[in-house]
Amino acid sequence: MPELRRDPIHGGWVIISTERSRRPSDFAPEERKTIGGFCPLCEGNEDRTPPEVFAFRENGTPPNSPGWSLRVVPNKFPALRIEGQLNREGEGMYDKMNGIGAHEVVIETPRHFETLSTLPLKAVEHVLLAYRERIIDLRRDPRLRYVMVFKNYGVSAGASLEHSHSQIIALPIVPTRVREEIEGAKNYFDYKDRCVYCDILRQELRDRRRVVYENQGFVSLTPFASRFPFETWILPKLHQSSFELMDVSLFPLAAEALSDTLQRLKGVLEDPPYNYILHTSSSPEEDRDHYHWHFEIMPKLTKVAGFEWGTGFYINPTPPEEAAEYLREAK
């Protein structure tokens, strides 16, 4: 069973993954690792993944058989396990709990060589709708406090499978960075009686220098204090604390914003590795006024080194105004 351990100083939690414990010889230098060979995520190989928990399928095709356009399956090597009671205990001065949670893979397409930026808009919309379904379902489990949706694209962004996919991890705690962001937004609201993200949208749409793309429902922009070159956020214009509360009628516009932004990044940066993370509320009711869900996309262009690890203080060599200009002109 994986174990969750709490740092006694700053209070952040770590998953210690005992089951897939890696010995020194398992950390091969990067060059030796290759992606390729048999793909368990391709159509026809449904028996090589755990049974699906959600899918978009042609009418009449049974689960775990061909005929799907998107599948969600449990991760075969999960960081956390869904079975069992949540046990919290101490170990001297330290705090730990067993690794209860969910770890799922969203297989975005049955075809091996498609990517999120080349998929038709309808397929991107299905990816977003799958996120929604899984968040709503996982939030019903009272042991779980936060559902994190993210995508690693490219080996150097951490993807271990080439086939286009995203991941969902449901956690028994609210992670520190998520809590800090929501608290930061709350402090701003307490002081100004306005949502900080709504204020950002207003200022950026007036200023335009950092706006990359806009449609009726969504805006892509490079944030004022971008930590990474070409970091890009996608925000809904309508204030809403939680992604899964978004009206279904807005999903086509969200898909268009995500697809268009990823295509621009791909064009300007020659298909860069990237990570994106869905930032959404941990308790939609409580955070209703002050939090505003959004996507953060981080192309992996620079190496994050000691300085950044130690301080949370980033050095970004590309001003976001310049990045936005490149991205506006792309396509």
Added chain:
Amino acid sequence: MPELRRDPIHGGWVIISTERSRRPSDFAPEERKTIGGFCPLCEGNEDRTPPEVFAFRENGTPPNSPGWSLRVVPNKFPALRIEGQLNREGEGMYDKMNGIGAHEVVIETPRHFETLSTLPLKAVEHVLLAYRERIIDLRRDPRLRYVMVFKNYGVSAGASLEHSHSQIIALPIVPTRVREEIEGAKNYFDYKDRCVYCDILRQELRDRRRVVYENQGFVSLTPFASRFPFETWILPKLHQSSFELMDVSLFPLAAEALSDTLQRLKGVLEDPPYNYILHTSSSPEEDRDHYHWHFEIMPKLTKVAGFEWGTGFYINPTPPEEAAEYLREAK
């Protein structure tokens, strides 16, 4: 002039490095980057760095000439600049200041192919004494609030020069992660009237499972909630908030602990890339009781992906007890 910008939500600062602005074509894929060729840090090339601010030299050799065993020079491409007044201003809802600060390079040896783990103990002690000198000097500047000492070893840990060196960045703000760590330690002290790091030392020295190395003055251990495989901390046994306050008589023991620990990591992990960061107090007097300086060494073995960025929540595939066992048996 580089610019410091504050994230309006969580309050962290970012350096936007306008002067060495990088365009899309500057982010070449990793394979194309090579280290090699002319080295500006080697003995004999003193004119290729900015003038030294500190050095250990043979008696009688003039500054910026051969005859040194260690030099500290300003970074030729600094992330921050020391000249000028600190100007803080707003830009609509955003906060920024100009990039005042210092960015220095500690050249640890005159010889190109030596590393910190192969240097004689006396040379390692000199590296630590150089950190001390520079911290004491930089702390005299009232514009600067924090001095960060760190080392990137190996290309994938962010080193852009092969020649053995560390870096020092002095900042006009206390970075968020540093503040959080010090506040975490303060909360623990307020509750228990004991230093959290002293408590960790007591529990770990009794338990021994995570202890890697020990001498009269220092302990190396893999922390209970290790974020990374083989993450290793070096702590002084004597409680002290700030590195630069350490008695000079303890420097040989500190050098031995650092050298020994790096040699063990090198032996077990085949000369891994790593980052280390000196964690020390931002205001030694104020933090006297609750903060305890230490080194954190993080071998760069896994890729930090979207999940970690989004949450500050790490998945570590090697339990620290196992890592410590490998490291104890090494050498």
